[in-house]
Amino acid sequence: MQKPEKKKCTCLTCDFRELVFANLNSEDFDRVCNNKVELCFSKGEMINAEGDTVTDFKYLKSGLVKLFRLTASGEEQIIAITRPYEFVSNTHVFSEGKYKYSLSALEDSVACTINLDLIKELIEKNGGFGLQLITVLSRTTERIISQGLDIRNRNLAGRVAYVLSYFSKEIYHSRVFDLPVSRKEIADFISMSTANVIRTFSEFKRDGIIKSYGRTIEIIDPDKLEVVSKRG
Amino acid sequence: MQKPEKKKCTCLTCDFRELVFANLNSEDFDRVCNNKVELCFSKGEMINAEGDTVTDFKYLKSGLVKLFRLTASGEEQIIAITRPYEFVSNTHVFSEGKYKYSLSALEDSVACTINLDLIKELIEKNGGFGLQLITVLSRTTERIISQGLDIRNRNLAGRVAYVLSYFSKEIYHSRVFDLPVSRKEIADFISMSTANVIRTFSEFKRDGIIKSYGRTIEIIDPDKLEVVSKRG
DNA sequence: CGCGGCTTTGATGTTCATCAAGTAAAGTGG
DNA sequence: CCACTTTACTTGATGAACATCAAAGCCGCG
Numbered sequence: 001m002q003k004p005e006k007k008k009c010t011c012l013t014c015d016f017r018e019l020v021f022a023n024l025n026s027e028d029f030d031r032v033c034n035n036k037v038e039l040c041f042s043k044g045e046m047i048n049a050e051g052d053t054v055t056d057f058k059y060l061k062s063g064l065v066k067l068f069r070l071t072a073s074g075e076e077q078i079i080a081i082t083r084p085y086e087f088v089s090n091t092h093v094f095s096e097g098k099y100k101y102s103l104s105a106l107e108d109s110v111a112c113t114i115n116l117d118l119i120k121e122l123i124e125k126n127g128g129f130g131l132q133l134i135t136v137l138s139r140t141t142e143r144i145i146s147q148g149l150d151i152r153n154r155n156l157a158g159r160v161a162y163v164l165s166y167f168s169k170e171i172y173h174s175r176v177f178d179l180p181v182s183r184k185e186i187a188d189f190i191s192m193s194t195a196n197v198i199r200t201f202s203e204f205k206r207d208g209i210i211k212s213y214g215r216t217i218e219i220i221d222p223d224k225l226e227v228v229s230k231r232g
Numbered sequence: 233m234q235k236p237e238k239k240k241c242t243c244l245t246c247d248f249r250e251l252v253f254a255n256l257n258s259e260d261f262d263r264v265c266n267n268k269v270e271l272c273f274s275k276g277e278m279i280n281a282e283g284d285t286v287t288d289f290k291y292l293k294s295g296l297v298k299l300f301r302l303t304a305s306g307e308e309q310i311i312a313i314t315r316p317y318e319f320v321s322n323t324h325v326f327s328e329g330k331y332k333y334s335l336s337a338l339e340d341s342v343a344c345t346i347n348l349d350l351i352k353e354l355i356e357k358n359g360g361f362g363l364q365l366i367t368v369l370s371r372t373t374e375r376i377i378s379q380g381l382d383i384r385n386r387n388l389a390g391r392v393a394y395v396l397s398y399f400s401k402e403i404y405h406s407r408v409f410d411l412p413v414s415r416k417e418i419a420d421f422i423s424m425s426t427a428n429v430i431r432t433f434s435e436f437k438r439d440g441i442i443k444s445y446g447r448t449i450e451i452i453d454p455d456k457l458e459v460v461s462k463r464g
Numbered sequence: 465c466g467c468g469g470c471t472t473t474g475a476t477g478t479t480c481a482t483c484a485a486g487t488a489a490a491g492t493g494g
Numbered sequence: 495c496c497a498c499t500t501t502a503c504t505t506g507a508t509g510a511a512c513a514t515c516a517a518a519g520c521c522g523c524g
Contacts, residue, residue, distance in 0.1 A: 071385055072462055079381060094363075095371040100378065123363045130362030131326075131355045137366070139327040141373040146332065148380040149311060152423045153303055156512070183471065191384045193513050198472060214471090214521090230304055388480070414502065425481050430504060446489085446503090 016059055016112070019085060020136055023128035032122070036114050041105040050102045054093050056113035060084040063109020064171070064180050067144075068188070069101045078189035080144050081106065081181070083171055091141050094120075106180040151190055154231055159190040160200040161229035164210065168219050175222065179215040204228075248291055248344070251317060252368060255360035264354070268346050273337040282334045286325050288345035292316040295341020296403070296412050300420070301333045310421040312376050313338065313413065315403055323373050326352075338412040383422055386461070391422040392432040393461035396442065400451050407454065411447040436460075 014021070014033070021029055038061070041047055047058070050069055065087065067080045079101055080087070090099055093116060123130035147166075151159055163186055167177060179186075183201070187194040204210045209225050211218040219225055246253070246265070253261055270293070273279055279290070282301055293316055300310045311333055312319070322331055325348060355362040379398075383391055395418055400407060411418075415433070419426040436442045441457050443450040451457055 069381065077381055077385060079377070091377060092370055092374040094367045095374060100374070120363055122359075123366070124359040127354075127356040127359040127362050130359050130366065131352055134355070134362065134366055134369070135326045137370070138324055138373075141370075141377065142324040142327060142332070145311070145323060145373065145376055145380065148377065148384070149301065149309055152380070152384060153309060182469095194470090195472085195514080196512060202472075415504095416502075426502095427482080427504085428480060434504075 014112070015061060015084070020059070020088065020133065021129070023126060023132055024122065025126075028122055028126065028129075031118065032114055035118050036112050038110060038112050041109045041111060043105055043108055045105050047103040047105060047109070047111055048090075048099050050099055052099045054090075054097055054099055055116060057089050057093060057116045057119040058103075058111055058113050059088045061110040061112055063105055063111075064107040065103055065109055065111075066106050066181070066185070067101050067103050076185070076188045077191070078185060080147070081171070081189065082140075086140055086143065088136050088140055091137075091144065154229070156192055156196055157200055157203070157228050158231045159192060160186070160197060160204070161209075161225050163190060164204075164217065164219065165222075165225055165229050167217070168222070175219045177217055179217055246344070247293060247316070252291070252320065252365065253361070255358060255364055256354065257358075260354055260358065260361075263350065264346055267350050268344050270342060270344050273341045273343065275337055275340055277337050279335040279337060279341075279343055280322075280331050282331055284331045286322075286329060286331055287348060289321050289325060289348045289351040290335075290343050290345050291320045293342040293344055295337055295343075296339040297335055297341055297343075298338050298413070298417070299333050299335050308417075308420045309423070310417060312379070313403070313421065314372075318372055318375065320368050320372055323369075323376065388424050388428055389432055389435070389460050390462070391424060392418070392429060392436070393441075393457050395422060396436075396449065396451065397454075397457055397461050399449070400454070407451045409449055411449055414447075 014036075017029070021032060024032065039047075041063070047065065060082070062084055064081065064083055066078050067082070067087075067090070068076045068078045071077050090101055090103065092100060119133075123133065150162060154162060167179065168175060171177075171180075181189070183198050184194045187197045190197070201210070201212060204225075205212060207224070209219070209221050209228070211220055246268075249261070253264060256264065271279075273295070279297065292314070296313065296315055297319065298310050299312045299314070299319075299322070300308045303309050322333055322335065324332060351365075355365065382394060386394060399409060399411065403409075403412075413421070415430050416426045419429045422429070433442070433444060436457075437444060439456070441451070441453045441460070443452055
């Protein structure tokens with residue numbers, strides 16, 4: 001599940017330069033670059049764990065990650081599954097000293113870490129950078145909140161349809177894709193039992209909404225999927 | 233439900249000065265003060281509606297509010313119920329041009345509005361202010377996210393117990409309090425049916441966990457409430 | 465090749481929504 | 495202030511949705 005070795009990756013151009021660091025002058029950007037540590041995580045590897053002390057500001061450069069916490073009964077509750085650009089650090093690195101959630105790689109991923117104190121110093125020094133960061137952070141947290149509401153709102157079939165539609169449209173931009181998660185992880189995401197998630201997959205197959213071979217999913221009838229997702 | 237008249241209230245000292253505006257020098261604080269409009273909302277009144285254009289940064293000075301959105305079927309889905317200090321503006325005023333959620337007063341409330349462009353200008357000019365704002369905003373959004381997860385995690389009885397415990401401990405700091413919301417609103421908050429919320433109240437009464445006369449609640453057995461809240 | 469984890473399906477019981485009917489409470493107009 | 499209307503609350507009965515348990519097949523990995 002979790003391989004401890006982390007190797008440094010090469011870092012040529014930072015895709016986040018425009019998204020997050022556009023407002024930094026070249027001197028400050030150099031400081032960020034020099035401070036930054038780029039880490040590769042292989043599929044299944046932990047990026048950070050619930051309870052760890054927050055020392056870095058993290059963002060995902062490539063790959064796919066899941067944000068989750070452990071429930072009282074020891075089950076994983078998945079909070080978000082996100083690609084780069086959208087996900088920037090955890091939701092609360094500025095207000096809490098310890099991570100409240102764990103983060104692990106669903107696909108091979110590259111994350112950059114920058115010392116949080118440096119980021120704070122740069123915000124204080126450069127308000128434009130701070131404003132941009134507020135905007136980016138707020139976009140991500142807003143997505144997490146509204147997705148949580150969307151899930152709460154739906155019944156079993158609606159939740160499964162919603163998740164499939166999310167992977168298809170937001171993550172893979174394709175009607176055919178390989179699920180990056182197990183059936184159990186989908187269940188942990190939508191707060192339903194694994195058996196019922198699988199049952200719903202079977203129903204969707206029977207109804208000609210999807211085809212699936214293992215983790216490979218093809219959405220045959222996106223319109224019907226959308227209808228089911230809108231509470232059906 | 234909704235009275236259109238809004239009257240200006242007197243504004244002597246701003247309680248938010250330390251929480252949000254501590255980093256502003258007196259000149260900038262004066263600009264905020266001059267720009268700020270203080271509005272009184274009576275119980276039930278809308279503060280802003282889903283879809284309205286975001287022009288102001290808002291924070292609650294006193295009272296109690298609910299943040300909610302309308303579902304596809306026209307029902308209210310309540311996202312958060314918060315007192316002042318914790319709630320600062322909506323969650324996404326920096327990343328979206330229009331409100332995604334509505335905000336209305338559960339008790340008579342006073343909200344301050346400041347032109348959002350001024351806030352942005354001050355962030356750009358004063359990074360310390362920006363950093364403080366990030367911290368405060370992130371604290372609120374984090375609470376909304378984790379509360380959503382807490383709710384998703386629980387069954388009917390657990391959700392009702394959780395909400396009662398929330399009102400008792402976080403909002404009113406007392407074992408006896410008047411519910412600021414109807415049974416239906418609790419149902420809209422925890423995504424359960426009104427009838428079942430009421431039934432659960434009755435069960436809690438029968439089991440000697442609470443007493444209730446209308447909206448007045450007394451928590452008799454906080455420990456048992458806690459046990460039920462922890463799923464079951 | 466055998467073990468363990470993931471997947472699948474069926475059967476069963478619990479939990480929950482929905483409908484219906486009635487009571488209490490609260491606002492509304494004369 | 496009272497009759498009227500509406501809205502909130504309450505409870506029971508019923509069926510639908512969902513969890514849980516169990517058994518079996520599949521697949522990857524050592």
